[in-house]
Amino acid sequence: xxxxxxxxxxxxxxxxxxxxxxxxxxxxxxxxxxxxxxxxxxxxxxxxxxxxxxxxxxxxxxxxxxxxxxxxx
Numbered sequence: 001x002x003x004x005x006x007x008x009x010x011x012x013x014x015x016x017x018x019x020x021x022x023x024x025x026x027x028x029x030x031x032x033x034x035x036x037x038x039x040x041x042x043x044x045x046x047x048x049x050x051x052x053x054x055x056x057x058x059x060x061x062x063x064x065x066x067x068x069x070x071x072x073x
Contacts, residue, residue, distance in 0.1 A: 001019065001020045001022070001043060001044050001045070001046050002018075002019060002020070002032070002049070002062070003017070003018055003019070003020045003045070003046040003048070003049050004016070004017050004049045004053055004057075004058055004061050004062070005048075005049075006052070015061050017032065017064075018030060018031060019031070019035070019043070020046060033065070033068070033069060037066060037073055040062070040066065041062075045058065
């Protein structure tokens with residue numbers, strides 16, 4: 001599952017895109033930077049992502065995160 005979250009601290013607001021795994025005991029987030037792009041783009045979105053961001057925002061944040069380290073896998 002993929003999640004886009006907004007974080008705020010005293011100085012700035014930033015957006016984080018990460019993967020999320022839910023199991024019986026906990027919820028774990030993990031970085032998607034080295035995930036294959038076709039797998040990344042096929043992930044389900046967390047319900048809070050859909051509620052808090054528009055489709056265009058989700059696409060933009062994901063594309064930014066995917067290409068942060070370069071324009072190919």
